Amino acid sequence: MKKIGYCVAGLGVGKNHVSAAASNPNVGYLAICDIDEGRLEAVGKQYPQAVRYNTFEDMLKDPEIDIVSIALPSGIHAEYAVKALEAGKHILCEKPIDITVEKALTIEEARIRTGKKVGVIFQNRNNPVMREAKEAIESGAIGKLILGTFSVKWYRDQPYYDAGGWRGTWAMDGGGSLMNQAVHTVDLMQWLMGDVESVQGLYTIANHKIETEDLTASVIRFKNGAVATFVSTTCCNPSRGTFVQVYGSDGCIELNGDKVDAWKIRGITPEEENAVKEKYVKGSAAAVQADPTLVIGHASQVNDIIDAVIHDRDPQIGPMEAIKAVRIINAVYESSRTGKIIRFD
């Protein structure tokens, strides 16, 4: 079997894609691409086997490359993803898939037109505790879903926003704390709670000099009747973490990052609940240490797209699944601007 040619475009968080591709045994050709020569040089030194490109367009002409990771600023994901698909490459796109539903849909259209594979990063779905929570909720172990409370209380200083240039801008980041940082948790919310019926929200700039927002608060109603509150901020100094709390008619699951605060599912004894807490006491990393077959983080999805190409199957998270979080986030922004409840079909 021919080995896979893998290129990573964008060498910020893209470095995680490079390390995952470099250690995947099915990758036989590695390339990196960035317009920033300093980053190209630094990552190139670390991976001397990687072929370097300083323009995306030149990289696309390389016939050895089968898959391209798009780890570019969020507002240009669709533009570059579509170019890559039309050049015959499969893609793995960073979150958010793009900053508007309309632009994200152009990736889905190009995927259908070209028949190539498209995966989208939401690596937190692969944290072992999150998988176990999803299975428990789906099995009915907490009963009928009633309430979710989700909060992302993080800190980003002003230099963080100033450094990227694109961060905290409507054109390239598409928002702030919600679109950039909390998009993972918005995805987890809809994954755990179900399809959204309506969104009511507000955003504000609480403590940064940026164009978009650094704080949002919203109320989400789901088609199954459940309700959730969602808070995101990059003003919580020091960062307090990410809280995912789901309550049903017969129990609840409360997570603080990937540690368990409560696991009160139907029929569970206090000893069994303690055993679940103990299993994740040091987070997902400890669970991975206990079971070396588990792969988390970016590597889980880099491995997934490679396997999807080799076995001609759909990647774990495709465009239509990834678009759901972008739609919810833009509804929060629209609701804040108009003062209206945004209803989904």
Ligand SMILES: NC(=O)c1ccc[n+]([C@@H]2O[C@H](COP(=O)([O-])OP(=O)(O)OC[C@H]3O[C@@H](n4cnc5c(N)ncnc54)[C@H](O)[C@@H]3O)[C@@H](O)[C@H]2O)c1
């Ligand atoms: N999954 C995660 O946990 C996670 C974490 C951080 C960032 N991200 C996402 O990854 C993306 C990149 O974020 P980042 O923090 O790495 O940003 P960054 O600004 O640090 O890196 C982006 C890189 O893209 C390069 N670039 C820009 N335009 C280019 C072009 N036309 N051709 C080639 N290279 C180009 C820049 O030079 C830069 O090195 C964003 O969409 C962000 O939301 C995801």
